[in-house]
Amino acid sequence: MSAEPILSGSDLTEEITELREEVLAYKPGNVSTCADKIDFPEQLHIGLFGRTGCGKTSLINSLKFAAHGKLRRSQWQQAAGQEKAGGHTMFRKLADITKKIFVIDNRGLDEPNTEKAITELALQLDGNRGYSESVEWQGASDGNDTDDTEDEDLDLSGLDLNMGHPIGCAIFVFSARHDLDSNTNGLAEVIDFLHSHQGRYPVAIITHVDVAERNHVEDLKTVLRVSGVSDIFEVANLTTEKKLLEEPYQHSLLSLLERCMTDGDETLIFKHYQRKEQQRKKEIERRREEKRRKQEEERIAEECRQMAEKERIERENQMRRELEDQRLAIKREREGAEKQAREIQERERDRRYQEAIARVEAEKQVEIRRIMEANKKKKGICEIM
Structure with missing residues (x-):
């Protein structure tokens, strides 16, 4: 988005008034067509990301000036007693722009x-980083912006500093006064990550355009577009010296807030359907896992059935073998008994045969002796005669 206003005079003033009314009336969901389908939170939280000294803190005051049309410095809520490193905060701060729009x-x-x-x-995008927890950027300087304005008191005592807020819209802040390489090094990878994580591309805002050379601003915009940022806003920041914003810058800041309002709702919608998709995938995976588990149970049951069947067949075969062994043993025992009986019968026959022979021999001997006696008697009679 070009930051150069296409309106001027009364048209620009009227546009600013309409945008301001829209910003002040905004609450999450009222710029969405899916408000009746999604539970929107009470506030929109915008996350600011940028190098040290790029003007994030002063930008917040400028956003509040644009939203209310007068200097109302942002009110901070941060953990009391937070440790400092090199005189700069290591933590995040939450500031109000309107009752429904907050900036981190x-x-x-x-x-x-x-x-x-x-x-x-x-962690920050998902609201999993508390305000009392140290931010752990690797390689980051231990600092925040250095052109802060003083804060007024704001009662945010109900805020749990151990908790964070999901960020509905991410803004990358670049200073037109900084070196291009240090501003944009590695930005494309982060933009791709944000798009995949949020479903929306981040917007970029260039601060300090009123004190920088125009060609430097244009070069920075070119680099940002090459990195993947399509919506770029140009603003001047309120500081302790600069207490009034020109209407073109107010218009740019209000347009930025309008974009954040749309992105915030769209991000919530994206997250809603992303969660539904994740739930759907989890349900599919659960069903697949249930199917795999059931198949595994069926496989184990089938293996158990086959094993039981195998054991049954083995038992039956064993019983048949034992019965066959018993039958063979009985047969062998019967055959042995029959053989023994036959041997006894044979021995008895032999005994009787021998006894018969012995009787015959005895009878023959008796007969022979009788004959011999008879012959002796006959011989004796013959001799006498």
């Missing part, structure tokens, strides 16, 4: 494409 300022991010920085970014 960050510790300076100088190397966005490191693995640790992307991990930290994911």
Whole structure:
């Protein structure tokens, strides 16, 4: 989006008034066509990311000026007693723009494409980084912006500093006064990550355009577009010296807020359907797992059945073998008994035969002796005669 206003005069003033009314009346879901299908939170939280000194803190005051049309410095809520490093905060701060729009300022991010920085970014986007927890950008300087304005008191005592808020819209802040390489190094990887994580591309805002050379601003815009940022807003920041924003910058800031409102709702819708898709995939996976488990149970049951059948067949075969062995043993025992009986019968026959022979022999001997006696008697009679 071009930051150069296409309106001027009364048209620009009227447009600013309409945008301001829209911003002040905004609550999450009222710019969405799916408001009746999704539970929207009470507030939209916008996350600011950028290197140290890019003007994030002053940008927040500028956003509040644009939203209310007067200087109302942003109100901070941060953990009391937070440790400091080099005089700069290591933590995040939450500031109100309207009753429904809040901005989260960050510790300076100088190397966005490191693995640790992307991990930290994911924690913040999902609301899993509390305000009392130290931000862990790898390679980042220990600092926040240095052109802060003083804060007024705001009662946010009900805020749990151990908890965070999901970020509905991510804004990368670049200063037109900084070196291009240090502003955009590794940005493309982070933009791709944000798109996959949020379903929306981040927007970029270039601060300090009123004190920078125009060709430097155009060069920075070109680099950002090459990195994948299509919506770029140009603003001047409120500081302790600059207490009034020109209407073109107010228009740019209000347009930025309008974009954040749309992105916030669209991100919530994306997250809603992403969760539904994840739930659908989990349900599919659960069903697949249930099917795999059932198949595994059936396989185990079949194996058990086959094993039981195998054991049954083995038992039956064993019983048949034992019965066959018993039958053979009985047969052998019977055959042995029959053989023994035959042997006894044979021995008895032999005994009787021998006894018969012995009787015959005895009878023959008796007969022979009788004959011999008879012959002797006959011989004796013959001799006498």
